[in-house]
Amino acid sequence: MKAAPFAYVRAAGVGEAVAALSEGALVLAGGQSLVPLLNMRLVRPHTVMDVNRLDLAHLHRSGADLVLGALTRHRQVETSPLVRRDVPLLAAAMSHVGYVAVRNRGTTGGSIAHADPAAELPAVCVALDASFTVQGARGRREIPAGEFFLGPHRTALAADELLVETRVPVPPVGSGHGVAELSRRANDLAVVAVVACVAVSEGTVTYARIAVAGAAPTPIRATVAESVLLGRTPSADVIASAADAVADATDPSDDLRAPAAYRREMAVVLTRRALRQAVTS
Amino acid sequence: MKLTVTCTVNGREVRADCEPRRTLADFLRHDLGLTGVHVGCEQGACGSCTVLLDGATARSCCLLAVQVDGATVTTVEGLADNGVLGPLQEAFRSHHALQCGFCTPGMLATATELLRDNPRPTEAQIRTALSGHLCRCTGYQHIVDAVKAAADPGEPEAGEEQHRS
Numbered sequence: 001m002k003a004a005p006f007a008y009v010r011a012a013g014v015g016e017a018v019a020a021l022s023e024g025a026l027v028l029a030g031g032q033s034l035v036p037l038l039n040m041r042l043v044r045p046h047t048v049m050d051v052n053r054l055d056l057a058h059l060h061r062s063g064a065d066l067v068l069g070a071l072t073r074h075r076q077v078e079t080s081p082l083v084r085r086d087v088p089l090l091a092a093a094m095s096h097v098g099y100v101a102v103r104n105r106g107t108t109g110g111s112i113a114h115a116d117p118a119a120e121l122p123a124v125c126v127a128l129d130a131s132f133t134v135q136g137a138r139g140r141r142e143i144p145a146g147e148f149f150l151g152p153h154r155t156a157l158a159a160d161e162l163l164v165e166t167r168v169p170v171p172p173v174g175s176g177h178g179v180a181e182l183s184r185r186a187n188d189l190a191v192v193a194v195v196a197c198v199a200v201s202e203g204t205v206t207y208a209r210i211a212v213a214g215a216a217p218t219p220i221r222a223t224v225a226e227s228v229l230l231g232r233t234p235s236a237d238v239i240a241s242a243a244d245a246v247a248d249a250t251d252p253s254d255d256l257r258a259p260a261a262y263r264r265e266m267a268v269v270l271t272r273r274a275l276r277q278a279v280t281s
Numbered sequence: 282m283k284l285t286v287t288c289t290v291n292g293r294e295v296r297a298d299c300e301p302r303r304t305l306a307d308f309l310r311h312d313l314g315l316t317g318v319h320v321g322c323e324q325g326a327c328g329s330c331t332v333l334l335d336g337a338t339a340r341s342c343c344l345l346a347v348q349v350d351g352a353t354v355t356t357v358e359g360l361a362d363n364g365v366l367g368p369l370q371e372a373f374r375s376h377h378a379l380q381c382g383f384c385t386p387g388m389l390a391t392a393t394e395l396l397r398d399n400p401r402p403t404e405a406q407i408r409t410a411l412s413g414h415l416c417r418c419t420g421y422q423h424i425v426d427a428v429k430a431a432a433d434p435g436e437p438e439a440g441e442e443q444h445r446s
């Protein structure tokens with residue numbers, strides 16, 4: 001299908017962009033989710049505001065955090081030597097997002113604002129306690145990832161707020177990471193995906209982060225599973241009991257891609273795989 | 282309301298007016314007559330509309346034409362040099378990598394980017410790169426063979442795992 005008519009504006013600055021949002025414009029970033037929705041007429045905005053020329057493609061380290069401007073492209077994050085060194089989980093997770101052509105265009109801000117429950121980046125943000133800086137007419141505020149995702153494609157972002165950047169706390173040096181997912185077609189949107197980051201010191205786990213995508217209305221943090229690991233030796237048995245603890249944290253529903261019971265079971269299986277990768281990487 | 286788009290397509294500067302809702306794919310096909318850009322799904326999934334935008338692959342169905350103002354676009358029509366097929370196109374021809382040809386322009390764009398970024402890909406890397414393209418005819422094997430044949434001869438480098446297996 002073809003999109004319904006709309007007006008097009010190109011924002012030259014963040015202030016101007018926020019003003020257009022107050023008047024009901026819809027943000028166009030990488031377009032990898034929005035343009036298909038426009039083409040299928042699932043959204044019919046009166047105005048589309050292109051933010052691609054805003055100066056928000058910065059990617060740098062600031063103190064204990066990695067800072068990602070909203071317009072950093074998935075491919076840029078995936079291939080960045082800084083990201084690979086400081087938050088290799090993030091680089092690895094991005095390599096699972098669609099195809100290179102999609103990653104060349106798709107932006108971190110777009111993926112987070114789109115809030116697909118099966119998306120990798122929101123799950124990494126939840127796992128690592130990232131926070132989002134958003135700007136509205138009344139100024140800037142910070143929203144922790146744990147409070148940002150409210151449901152499928154629903155976030156704490158107000159309609160007149162622009163996501164400006166993401167701050168990801170850098171995990172401990174030497175921690176390992178794992179990404180395990182089930183998808184119908186290589187690199188297609190996951191049915192269920194698990195991301196994990198684990199640090200082991202003198203044989204015991206000192207840091208454990210696990211998040212699951214595609215097994216609840218939002219990405220979820222598996223805190224009980226994390227506490228099973230902490231202070232223990234990451235043996236196969238310990239990993240298996242941590243993974244079993246993930247089932248109770250999930251809240252999947254049946255849909256045309258997979259029944260709820262299958263999603264819950266896969267969350268456990270994929271957690272085991274992601275943890276095994278994390279403790280051996 | 283129509284807007285004017287000025288961009289470089291296949292080495293030629295072009296200027297055309299179009300509505301904001303015009304996708305880059307439809308702009309290339311209908312406004313510029315570049316019907317080598319094929320449109321399958323209009324939602325980023327099939328890969329047939331893939332072109333090179335400033336040298337990097339992009340789904341032309343997931344971009345608005347007005348967004349490419351000032352950019353450089355290469356379609357399949359721009360891959361041949363004065364009608365002489367490039368090595369990748371020649372490999373597609375000699376390996377029977379196309380039947381109906383619907384998927385071919387997108388496959389070529391992606392394979393062009395792959396071989397530029399990673400001149401000696403492994404077979405797994407080739408398959409991962411092509412996984413974003415649907416082919417209804419060939420069964421893919423000949424396409425993989427063609428990309429392999431067009432790659433730099435020699436052992437794939439183990440180092441850079443550019444595409445996950």
Ligand SMILES: Cc1cc2nc3c(=O)[nH]c(=O)nc-3n(C[C@H](O)[C@H](O)[C@H](O)COP(=O)(O)OP(=O)(O)OC[C@H]3O[C@@H](n4cnc5c(N)ncnc54)[C@H](O)[C@@H]3O)c2cc1C
Nearest residue numbers: 029030031032033034098106107109110111119163189325
């Ligand atoms: C074939 C295909 C496969 C894909 N596979 C995956 C996958 O495996 N995993 C995955 O996670 N994603 C996948 N995606 C989606 C992709 O990651 C998108 O890039 C992402 O969801 C949206 O980012 P975008 O920059 O393209 O945003 P857009 O499509 O431009 O926008 C998406 C939404 O976010 C809003 N928005 C964008 N930026 C901002 C901002 N800065 N502030 C406020 N609101 C904003 C827009 O208004 C819109 O509602 C796939 C897409 C395609 C086409």
Ligand code: FES
Nearest residue numbers: 321322323328342
């Ligand atoms: S038509 Fe663009 S990806 Fe299918």
Ligand code: FES
Nearest residue numbers: 380384416417418
């Ligand atoms: S050759 Fe017919 S779709 Fe690929």
